[in-house]
Amino acid sequence: MDNLPLTYCIRTHAGLESHVADDLSKFLEIEVIKQSHRTLFISSQEPIEKFLHLKSIDDVFILVGNFYDLSNKRDSLDTMRSQALSFPINEYVNLCALNRKIDLEKGFSITASFVGKRNYNRWEIADALREAFSKKLSSQYLDTNNKSLPDHDIHFRAHLDDDVGWCGIRLSKAPLSKRGYKRVHLEGSLAPQIAHMMVKFVRPAFGDVLIDPMCGAGTIVHESSSFEGIQSIGVDISPQALMASHENRPTRSRASLFMLGDARNLPFKDSSINCIVCDMPWGVQTDLKNEIGRSMQLDYYVLLDEFRRVLSQNGRMVLLTEQKDLFEDAIKDVELSIRDTTLVSVFGKQPTLYVLHVE
Numbered sequence: 001m002d003n004l005p006l007t008y009c010i011r012t013h014a015g016l017e018s019h020v021a022d023d024l025s026k027f028l029e030i031e032v033i034k035q036s037h038r039t040l041f042i043s044s045q046e047p048i049e050k051f052l053h054l055k056s057i058d059d060v061f062i063l064v065g066n067f068y069d070l071s072n073k074r075d076s077l078d079t080m081r082s083q084a085l086s087f088p089i090n091e092y093v094n095l096c097a098l099n100r101k102i103d104l105e106k107g108f109s110i111t112a113s114f115v116g117k118r119n120y121n122r123w124e125i126a127d128a129l130r131e132a133f134s135k136k137l138s139s140q141y142l143d144t145n146n147k148s149l150p151d152h153d154i155h156f157r158a159h160l161d162d163d164v165g166w167c168g169i170r171l172s173k174a175p176l177s178k179r180g181y182k183r184v185h186l187e188g189s190l191a192p193q194i195a196h197m198m199v200k201f202v203r204p205a206f207g208d209v210l211i212d213p214m215c216g217a218g219t220i221v222h223e224s225s226s227f228e229g230i231q232s233i234g235v236d237i238s239p240q241a242l243m244a245s246h247e248n249r250p251t252r253s254r255a256s257l258f259m260l261g262d263a264r265n266l267p268f269k270d271s272s273i274n275c276i277v278c279d280m281p282w283g284v285q286t287d288l289k290n291e292i293g294r295s296m297q298l299d300y301y302v303l304l305d306e307f308r309r310v311l312s313q314n315g316r317m318v319l320l321t322e323q324k325d326l327f328e329d330a331i332k333d334v335e336l337s338i339r340d341t342t343l344v345s346v347f348g349k350q351p352t353l354y355v356l357h358v359e
């Protein structure tokens, strides 16, 4: 398989598919084959280890085969089973093993999903594939239904849409969105891959100071530590959030600082900050009964005015909020221009990601 282009299935959040495609093509030679809901199919001859370091996506799979001629009838399970028998999965396992240790004895797992109504469920799809793959891999199937799934190295994902489907093997051991630094999780914490994408959107340059004025467990600040030469500062009104930010600090993020403070009255001089990246509290994931919760019913005008005060000339902001109307009303009164908006799917909600520049 050396030198042959491989097809990758890149999983992302709904709304970010084309941004991920644009972003990947900036530093990898790729050809986008197809873009569908939450999945990007690309072809590339780049070394596969380059795909192991992508931080702004949920997960990456190498395509091992396609399903076709499927219907909503149960005999499609047999069709998939026999098609899966022709997938050269051992070759793909060997490819993955070039970059990480794979112990076949630990077994393998399968996640299946589909769109539309079918007379079979996702467990039955996984079961059909299990029969085909166990024969080929001489490895034991681990039931993904089992909550205490033992540690294992091989995971397949299958997805069916209409009369076709795809099956891929996860390139890495765990999903790429899983971060080693996440020791403490706070309710409402942002997914690291979205935080990473938000930092990319703000285009931080060497020497820039970036702040997250409502940093929670510090995800945005922590993600920004992989961008070279910037200083990142997290501010939060909650001491508990700051403790979580400290606990979660990755070892390499020496340049990041965390401060107790109020986003409506930031402890920074006028025009001293180059980038602001923030996932605003939406009220839904937070407890409005306590004092901090109540302070989250924010006045967007006050906040945006304060953010504008601390931003430098050519300053940039990337903000995520679900309260589109309130936010857009407030933005009219502040000297900031909206450069881009993207509707993203997060926590089953549809917040908007705004890219704003100082006018």
Ligand SMILES: C[S@@+](CC[C@H](N)C(=O)[O-])C[C@H]1O[C@@H](n2cnc3c(N)ncnc32)[C@H](O)[C@@H]1O
Pocket: 186, 188, 189, 190, 191, 213, 214, 215, 216, 217, 218, 219, 220, 235, 236, 237, 238, 241, 261, 262, 263, 264, 279, 280, 281, 282, 292, 295, 296
């Ligand atoms: C949606 S959470 C941020 C989540 C964060 N991005 C993360 O990944 O953990 C919103 C945060 O805003 C903070 N917050 C609410 N009102 C604030 C204010 N007036 N000033 C500073 N922080 C505030 C809350 O304490 C909470 O941690």
